[in-house]
Amino acid sequence: MTPLLDGSAQGIAAAVKGGVASAVEVTEAALGRIEARDGAYGAFTDVLAERALVRAAAIDAARARGERLGPLAGAPFAVKNLFDVKGLPTRAGSRINRDLPPAEADATLVTRLESAGAVLVGALNMGEYAYDFTGQNAHDGPSRNPHDLAHMSGGSSGGSGAAVAGGLVPIALGSDTNGSIRVPSAFCGVFGLKPTYGRLSRARTFPFVASLDHLGPFARSVVDLATAYDAMLGRDLDDPAQTDVVPMPSVLSLHDGIADLRIARLGGYFARSGEPCALEAVDRVAAALKAERIVEPAEAHRARAAAYLITMIEGAALHLKRLQTRAKDFDPEVRDRLIAGAMLPGAWAVEAQKFRRLFREQTLALFKDVDILLAPATPCRAPKLGQKTFVLDGKEMLVRPNLGIFTQPISFIGLPVAAVPVWTEGEALPVGVQIIAPPWREDLALRVARVLEREGVVAAPVAAFG
């Protein structure tokens, strides 16, 4: 079963459909691997063995009846623990939320992946209330980077990145407010997709910053990433921010290549501040794509500042009552940022939202001449666990809030991004690149990612264990 678990969800689905392996056998093997390896990775907070085996048995029964199985038939997946899972309190990385009653229904995206045949095997570790780029959690311990256990997984969807990189599941779901899919994708060396704001339903997930929150998949292959994304498309009136646009599946055009795409890299802000490895990764991707053009977004530094302030202020508003009544139960590193956010002038939040409109107009203008923009995902490789500061641009900064300097300006205006992992010979840890597309064109970002994967420029291998 090892080749199947180390392979793709597509490989598992083909094996299940073809009778090479049953969904129950795959699920048992995945549960066994989680049991054997997750003590080292810290990716899971809840393992749902009984539920998973019941679901897998239902898939096998459907096959036995001759029914057509979904594109992810029998493929295990897991979700960041801010997704509602029926029967579990939605902890969102916190101690406080464990006192909530168990969720009465699954999040919409869980239901949709299961409808495609995937099997939910558990819930995943995350930074408290998603206010985190490190993957560390004061209550559950850190999710560790499977490629070097002394290093961060990245966050806040740290368990999602670690579970996929560690070969525990081929697909995981996470959330991304300022970079929480793209940062762990980059650090753990897996593919991640942050769709357009308003594209995928967020119904029955615990929020952080409503005006910036996105959900999306992680995977070790671009086909899996696209298949999971396609399976989750569709209108859901339970998410008030979901936009009523026609779903655009990505799998059918995934192998169409890039001959018709104009690709440029972002300069200016996105070419400064990063360590050489982060910028070199963009060089390699750009060279492979023959993207020689550089375009400069006018005010990315201000976009990052505005996203930073909106996050502090909206996040504080969400948590104010809990800060008043249960301050000691927060992770102190999260609590004190939220408290500071509660004290900021309301005028700053309004100005930040006004600037958001301006920056959107400026950035969308870039897409008149290009179809895809490239940028680093993070300013560095994964720092060591516990590292508090690093030096960027000659200035010592806090690690936790600053790992997202390149992701924040992009999610600030909701653009879709595929994060792809780039490896350097002799280095244990990868670094990530953002492939940024115009609104609603996730399909274009995925096409580019697929070309890079096919040409061996990017890859997401399972980490060696033990």
Added chain:
Amino acid sequence: MTERSFDPGALVDAAAPLLKLALTPESRAQTILHLKIAAEQAELLLSALIGDEYEPAPVYQP
């Protein structure tokens, strides 16, 4: 009139009762640190030329 410098400690001490927040000394010190960082970010943001005609985008529509 002399421009007064920002005193984050004074803000914390004044705003905490308004917000009904009780801070430990450690929490107060970290909150001050985060207010300083926020003030730097705000200075960047507020130096932008944003016209009165720009309505805010409380929910971003791509």
